Amino acid sequence: MNIVILGAGLMGRLLACQLARAGHTLELFDAGGSEALTSAARAAAAMLAPLAESAITETSVVQMGMYSLPRWPELIAQLDEPVFFQQIGTLVLWHRQDAAEAQRFARQMEATHAALPSLPKAQPLDGAGIAQLEPSLGSRFTQGLFLPGEGQLDNHQLLAAMLHQLQRLNVKLHWDSPRVPADFAPGQPGQPDWVFDCRGVGAQAQWPALRGVRGEIITLLAPEVKLSRPTRLIHPRYPIYIAPKGGDYFVVGATEIESDDLSEMSVRSTLELLSAAYSVDSGFAEARIMDLVTQCRPALPNNLPSIRMLGERVMQINGLYRHGYLIAPAMLDVVMELLQTHTSPLAQTFALAISPAKD
Template sequence: MLPSHNQSTITILGAGLMGRLLAVELARKGHAVEVFEAQGPDAQGAAARVAAAMLAPLAESAVTEPGVVRMGHYALPRWQQLIARLPRPVFFQQNGTLILWHRLDAGEASRFQHKLTQTQKLIPDLAPLQMLGGAQVDALEPSVASRFAQGMYLPGEGQLDNRQLLAALEAAMQELGVKVHWNTPRATEDFAPGGTGQPDLVLDCRGLGAKPQWNTLRGVRGEVVRLHAPEVTLERPTRLVHPRYPIYIAPKEDHTFVIGATEIESDDMSPASVRSTLELLSAAYAVHSGFAEARIVEIATQCRPTLPDNLPAVRSVRRNVLEVNGLYRHGFMIAPAMLDVVMEVLETGQSALAPCFDLSVQLA
């Protein structure tokens, strides 16, 4: 899709996770990149700002398709490459995922284990899950000692700090000369790519902001709590299996923890409910009593852009306009794969990677 001359002029709509990744990658390749973002550089309007940024393909296989799982597996080494080139440090760890449950929820845990085992048979490249007895749970994560009689460990899974990453990508855009227009919303119809005084190409990465172009796009609300808990020393993302609100606890640097679970079919971006907040905090306390003395840093909500099949898509329904959307709850886990697929499409007009991920790429 890119013109044959060496440097193209490219306009990107939206400076969330995908918009920033593409801006940096394209600028590094010598293209003149301009970005229009409806909000400010702190990414307040982006789903990526309100996220745990867990990179957990096997754990997520309980709620998503094999193609997304493959994208997540691909992303783990790719994120390390991408982060290494950024001008600011970004917290990244690959200590695996710990799954815990209380005795009353053993049936739910068994169903969860069955789903993961089925995924492993389908995608044997994934590191196999390990079933843990109480003593093994205590040895792996001493801070939850004697609280759980069983657990599962998913080796190799990881996480990063979403806000550090967004800030590092912003710094990279500045270094590379990307021209960014903050608080300046634009739509695809505002441009006539290829015309005089117009960009060669427009990339639409606006998420829910592109809803007029995707009449099937919907928001799925998520709610998270950020805590500072000096008494808690979890070394890896921990998930608590529960039939109604399976939660995750993602440890960041300096005893900061992101706790979330809720997934509500709604475009409502109002503050979190008391019920949801109490459930998150109660479940966190059930994992580690040190959360009782934690300080609530933030309670945040956001809606993730989601297509009817809950899968991402890349499409071009108009010449020299490419749309990327539908990352749903898996944004950080699949973003590197989405980035590389889009770059292939731009450079060659097709993508050899997309079929590996069962990714829908529709080109006009």
């Protein structure tokens, strides 16, 4: 088939790779350039944390996340370049003044496990347990939680590897080329057979319920810090995480602000993220600030992902919010089922709504 994809962020690239490998003829349009600087995909920390996220999302997203964890290594293996992927769990820590918030989080983990007993159970840790996992932290914290099986990947490597595969498979790539679904008449002579709309927040004009949720993130170079796994700090305002990215690089994120403002990072957010990182590991004192990034997560009113049909041959995939990397493989497999059979048993498993066009 001849297929057009709008948006070359996370969902657009993933879908384009899958369809191009299956032998379809593809054109991919993006409003920005090949480095994906205009996408949430590029800004993200790419944590794959279904348990930690269950504190703030629905069971369906947790289930999609659990389904997706083993799918990522399979998808990465189909690319021509290596992409860093790690699955050695998450460490959750808190300072004494945030103990009440930590209790709420632990209760939430128990509720998640009661609802989905097949999930790995959060494990309480004392100082010795923390030191065993992360030797540099044991003397600073006396209590924590370990969330087994959670993962993360290097999104910059992933986006670049997908781009190179699309080039190799002769996909027609159109950069700095914003498009809307109405620019195409799929099924008509000389037109594509299908259009997939993966424009994230860029689809707002045609999907008014969409909103952007501002997130800020900092990349640090910190040779003195020896954390090996993603570490979350319970924080009264946002769930803050420190994600090791290899080569002494760490990503500290992310704020969550109800605004679609894409201006530079604020002083307050910078201070809060950096002081949180320093309070976890004083080795961050001499870290170098390599990058400060602001982007918006594409979200729908219920903060859940959605697939919406705009006519018979235009499919919109959006609302991935703060869980894009966590759930993208599940969304991809649902879309492939829909394309092949017009139904998706997987979507039913996840209680994922597939709706006809309406706002």
